[in-house]
Amino acid sequence: MTAVQNYAVNRPGVVMIKTVFSADVYVNKMKIDTRNFNHLLDSIQKTDTSGAIYTAEEKLDIVLKEINNNPARFFKATLDYIRQPEEITGTGTGFFITNDGYVATNCHLIDREPSYIRRQFILSAFQQITDANIEALESSWATRFTEQQRNLLYNTYASVYSKLFSMVLYGLRKDIYVVFSSGNKDEESAGIKKPVSVVVKGEPMPGKDIAILKIDGEMNLPTLKIASNQLPRVGEHLFVYGYPGPVTNNDFVSLESAIEPTLTTGIVSAIKKSINGWPLIQMDANINHGSSGGPVCNEKGEVVGLTTFGSIENTGGLAAGLNFAIPVEILSEYLDTADIRPVFSKTSALFADAVDAFEKEYYRKALNKFEEVKRVNSHYPGLAYYLDTCKASIRKGGDKEFTQVRNDLLSISTILLLIVLLYTLLKKRRMIWKQSQPKV
Numbered sequence: 556m557t558a559v560q561n562y563a564v565n566r567p568g569v570v571m572i573k574t575v576f577s578a579d580v581y582v583n584k585m586k587i588d589t590r591n592f593n594h595l596l597d598s599i600q601k602t603d604t605s606g607a608i609y610t611a612e613e614k615l616d617i618v619l620k621e622i623n624n625n626p627a628r629f630f631k632a633t634l635d636y637i638r639q640p641e642e643i644t645g646t647g648t649g650f651f652i653t654n655d656g657y658v659a660t661n662c663h664l665i666d667r668e669p670s671y672i673r674r675q676f677i678l679s680a681f682q683q684i685t686d687a688n689i690e691a692l693e694s695s696w697a698t699r700f701t702e703q704q705r706n707l708l709y710n711t712y713a714s715v716y717s718k719l720f721s722m723v724l725y726g727l728r729k730d731i732y733v734v735f736s737s738g739n740k741d742e743e744s745a746g747i748k749k750p751v752s753v754v755v756k757g758e759p760m761p762g763k764d765i766a767i768l769k770i771d772g773e774m775n776l777p778t779l780k781i782a783s784n785q786l787p788r789v790g791e792h793l794f795v796y797g798y799p800g801p802v803t804n805n806d807f808v809s810l811e812s813a814i815e816p817t818l819t820t821g822i823v824s825a826i827k828k829s830i831n832g833w834p835l836i837q838m839d840a841n842i843n844h845g846s847s848g849g850p851v852c853n854e855k856g857e858v859v860g861l862t863t864f865g866s867i868e869n870t871g872g873l874a875a876g877l878n879f880a881i882p883v884e885i886l887s888e889y890l891d892t893a894d895i896r897p898v899f900s901k902t903s904a905l906f907a908d909a910v911d912a913f914e915k916e917y918y919r920k921a922l923n924k925f926e927e928v929k930r931v932n933s934h935y936p937g938l939a940y941y942l943d944t945c946k947a948s949i950r951k952g953g954d955k956e957f958t959q960v961r962n963d964l965l966s967i968s969t970i971l972l973l974i975v976l977l978y979t980l981l982k983k984r985r986m987i988w989k990q991s992q993p994k995v
Contacts, residue, residue, distance in 0.1 A: 556856045560914055561794045562818050564856050564907045565650075567777035567936035569796045569816040571734040571746070572647040572664050572768075572848060576672055578727040580639040580680035583632040583720045591628050595621055612701075619704055623711040630715050639680045643672070648797040648816070648849030649733065649768065650858070651778045652890075654900035656770040658733055658751065659886055660848035661863055663759035665731050665766055677722050685712045733770055736814055736936035746814040747934075749773070755893045761830050764863050764881060765889045766848075775932040777906070779850055780899040782857035784884035786834060791823045792854050793838055795862055795880075797846030816849070821876070833885060836860045839876040851880045856907070859883055902931050906938075913941060917956040918948040 556564065599614055622629045645667070649660030689708050693699060700708065716722060731753070734746045749770040757763035787793070796816045803813050821840030829835055836851065842862050851860040860880030867874065890897060909924035922945040928935050929942070948954065 556854060557914070558794065558818070558820060560910055561852060561854070561856050563910045563937065564903070565779050565794075565796060565850065565852060566816060566818075567736065567906070568651040568779045568903065569735075569850065570649050570651065570658060571798050571814060571816075572649045572658075572660050573732040573734060573748075574645045574647075574665050574667075575642060575730045575732070576644075576667075576676070576727065577640070577642045577730070578676055579725045580641050580676055580722050581636050581725060582639070582680070582684065582716065582722045584635040584637055585630045585632055585715070585720060588629050588631050595629075615698065615700075615704065619707050619711070623707055623714075626711055626715045627718075630720075632720055637684060639684060641676050641679050643675050643679060646798060646800070646803060646845050647847045648845065648862070650796070650850045651735075651776050652767075652781065652897040653895065654774060654776045654778055654898070654902065656749075656773045656776060657754070657895055657897075658768040658770070659850075659861065659897075660766050660768060661759075661861060661881075662756045662762070662764045662766040664848055665729075665753065665768075666756060666759060672727065673724055676724055676727075680722055681713070681716055684716075685709060688712060731768065733768065734814060735776075737934050754895070755889050757889065760864055763833070763885050763888070765861070765886055767889055767893055767895065775900065775902050777903050777932075777935060778898065778900045779852070780855075780857045780903075781883055781886075781897045782853060782855075782859045784882075784887055786826055786882055786884070787823050787836065787853060787859045789823050789825060793821050793823060793840055793859070794852040794854075794856075795819045795821065795838070795840040795842060795846070795849060796852070797842060797849035797862055799843035800845035801843055803845055817846075824876075827879070834882055836880040836882055838878055838880060840878065841875060842878045861886065902928055902935065905931075906935065909941065913945065915955065916948070916953060918945045918954040920956060921945050922949065 595618060599617055645664060647661060647664035649658045649664075651657070652659050685708070689700065689705060692708070731751050732748050733751050734748045737747050749772075751768040751770050754767040754769050756766040796818055798813075799817055802808060802817055819840045819842065821838050823836060824839050825837040827835045827837050836859070838851065840851075842849075842865060846862050847864070849862045850858045851862055853859050860882045862878065863881045864879050865874065866877035866879075905924055906928050909921045909928065912918075912921035912924065922942070925938060925941050925945060929938055
């Protein structure tokens, strides 16, 4: 397959994985200790008896620094609590392996350590509560803090909430969803969001980072073809699908197009082993956070692995072109455990044949196959584009197969005409020859 065909055939079966953690964060309401605060203001006023030593902003700096140096003196807890509802969403990539809704992805997308989840919730709640506290101070003090002053207050509140008033998490809940294209003609990029259940899963790296999910109530879904368990060879060309965070969360990219997977390409750079001894595919195709769990395909369009992790630079960022995928032989272990047989669905096979005819510009043949796909699954992603393009190309006389047949018929007709003319000419010459012979 060309890269264009690879994307056209596999893009419908690539899905976005969303894991949504929700909980309530509780923390004591606090108030400023008025007595100690007024004492601080009085001490500043006594130092500046003439009113000419410090400007108003400098006095505010002194107040904020004193509060930061000794927050326990100026902040007191109340008996009331703040309840802060929080929701954290993590995204990644997966792909359909059966037409009735089984999905392959990475385990680490759905299985986070409790300490990591708690830390993320606390950080999110801290951000919102601290912003509210700073705004309240600005309102009561009738001032606007500078960026430096706001940063100092953030440090102050970080100390307060970490040492004085602990934040407590209640009602932690996890919901996992698969989001995939609807294929609606008017909203080609509209996403269908379905809850999923976890069928079987391994462990995040360094474990076997595989998870099999299942959505209910869906049939005739687009699937990807799984390659044999044989490892790809170094140097083979790869096609990698995913939802990289820098694209999905880009402020200049429309939300409607977020469901469109990104295709990157590269080669197999090496075959490595994990620290536990099983194989890994090293590749130079670019990936990023959000690409995890996405299919890594060969030039036939078959899945040979799942994008799983990258390499970290000394700066803490991902090292470009030094990424790894878990091969399908590891995926097969979990499919066997769950007694799941991945199948390239008849609809997807038909769609692939139609795409092949389309790329050859056999638009009538392609149209017939695309219409058959529509009869089975009218929401097949990408279908509307191909139906419209085929019809427009046929109207313009762009069908190469029809043109070829027409040319072939014309050629045959021409040959037949030449044969008839030659036969007629020979027959006429024979008659002339006979007439020219002397009679005995």
